[in-house]
Amino acid sequence: MNLIQHYIDGKVVSGDSKRKGKVFNPATGNQDSEVLLGTKSDLDKAVDHAKKAFLSWSTKPPIQRARVMFKYKELIEKNSDELTKLIVSEHGKVYEDAKGSLTRGLEIVEFACGIPQMLKGEFTENVGTDIDSWSIRQPLGVCAGITPFNFPAMVPMWMFPMAIACGNTFILKPSEKDPSCSIRLAELFTEAGLPEGVLNVVNGDKEVVDAILTNKDIQAVSFVGSTPIAKYIYETAAKNEKRVQALGGAKNHCVIMPDCDLDQAINGLMGAAYGSAGERCMAQSVAVAVGNVGDKLVNKLAKKVEALKVGPGMDKNSEMGPLVTKEHLEKVKGYVDLGVKEGANLVVDGRNIKLQGYENGFYIGGCLFDNVKKDMRIYKEEIFGPVLSVVRAKDFDEATKLINEHEFGNGTSIYTRDGDVGRTFASKIKVGMVGINIPIPVPVAFHSFGGWKRSLFGDQHMHGPEGVRFYTKLKTITSRWPSGVRSNPEFVMPTMK
Ligand code: NAD
16 A cells, blocks of 8 residues: 655655554545654654754745746646646546646746745835835744645645745645645655755644644744634644634635626536535535526526536546545535435435446535525535535625625625626625636735635735735844944934934
8 A cells, every 4th residue: 555654854754653544545435545644753853854954045045946946837847747646536626627726836836936026125215314224024934834635736835835935944734635745746846956854744633733833943834724723723823922824614605696697607606616526615605696596597507517527537527526535425415414404405416426436436416405594504614515505685785794794704706797786796795805707716826815704814815925924024124324423322212314
C-alpha cells in the first residue's frame, strides 16, 4: 500500500509518527494509501527548519523570490496532468473540474510572481521640514496553513505561494483525506529552486493542528474548513498571540428573479449546485425563487438534475463524481432523509444510485428539494453535497432578508435583467462575495477571497492584496538627517512643522 509521508527541509521523511490515516479512492471505494499522522515532535522539527530557513529567505531581494515563483509556475504547468490525477484519485471530482481548480491555484502563483510591485511600500518626502517618512511591509516569520479536503491543490495555494513570496517560511497541514497533492506541490517548489525548509508539509490531524496552534515560533495561522473548527482555530491561535485568518462553512443562496434569463440561470445553478458534487464552499445550495418563477424553475431544474451523469472522475462523460468518503456520503444521505422528515418536497431523489463496476464507490445522485422553509435544518445547516434546496420568496425584499439573516455569508448570486435590482443587491447584501448573473463568484487571484459572518473569523481575506497584508507587518520609518543645526530636546508630542 502507498504510504504518504511528510515533507520537511526539502525531503520526504517519516518522522516520529506511529498513527496512520486511511486514504481512499472515492470512485472505487478502495483504500489505496495510508497517510502518516504526525506528532507534536514532527511539527516542532519542521518549525525549527522553517525558522532557520527564514533567516536567509526573508533577506532575499523580492525579485529573486519572484524568479523562483516564475520557475514554479512553469513546473506546475508541466506537471498539471499528474497533479490533476492526484486530485481526482483522492478527492473524486471530475478531471476537468480538478484541472480548473489547479489553474485557480496556479493563478495565485502568477500573482505572487509580481511580489516586488506589491512590496514597494509608500514614501512621503517632507512630512515635516526636512523629515521623510516611509512605510514598508516585512515578513512575519514561520507561518502555517491548515486546509480542507475539498480543494487539495487550490486552497493550500491560496496560502503558501503568497506567504513565501512575501519572505516567510511555511508549514502546511493538508487534509488527511487527500494529502498527496500537497507533497507533490512541495517537491516541485524545491525543484524550482526554493531553498530547503522554506515550505514544509506535515501530515496529520488534530494532534498536529494543536501543535501548530501552541508553537511559540509560528507567527500566523491561515485556516480553511468547517465553521466549528474555524472558530476553534481563531480563538486558540489568538490566545497564543498569533495572527489568524480562519475561513469557515457556507450556505450560499442564488436569487432567481422573475425577469431573469431562466435558462441561463438554470445552467448556472446546475454547475454551482452539483459541480464537484456540491463539495465547494462556494456551491449554491439554496435557490430562492422570487414571485411566480418557482414552478417553472423547479420543473426545468428537475429534468436536468435527473439527467446528471454521475460517474468516476476519470471518465470523460462524468459531470459529477463521488463524495470524498463513505462517512461523508452517509452524512449527506442523512440530510436528505431529514429533509423528507421535515416536510420539504423531495423532487429528485439521488440516494439510491448504483453504478455498474463501481458498486463500492461513494456516489449519490443529484437531489432537489422544493418548498424548503427557513426553520428547517436542511436550510440552516451546510450539507456539502449535491443537494439543492428551493425556497420560495414573495419578493426581492423577502429574498434578501433570508440571506442577510442567515448564519453564513460566504457567497451569493442574483439572476436578473434589472440593473437597479442587481446594484441594490450587491450593495445591501451581507455576504463577502457576490455574483450578478454569475453563478460562482470566486474572486480571481489579484482580488481577495473571503466571506462574512460565520464564514470567516479574522480580519483579512485570502490571497491577492489582502494576502500580502496578512503575511507582512507594517513598519513606518520617519527620518531626518541633521543639517548642521542641533535641535533642543522636545517634551511635547511631536507634530510635523
Ligand atoms: P474540516 O473543518 O473537517 O477540516 C479542515 C481541517 O481542519 C483539516 O485539515 C482537518 O485535519 C482539521 N481538523 C478537523 N477537525 C479538527 C479538530 N477537531 N481540531 C483541529 N483540527 C481539525 O473541513 P473539511 O471537511 O475538510 O472541509 C469542508 C469544510 O470546509 C466545509 O465546511 C466547507 O464549507 C469549508 N470550506 C470553506 C472554504 C472557505 O473559503 N470559506 C473553502 C473550502 C472549504
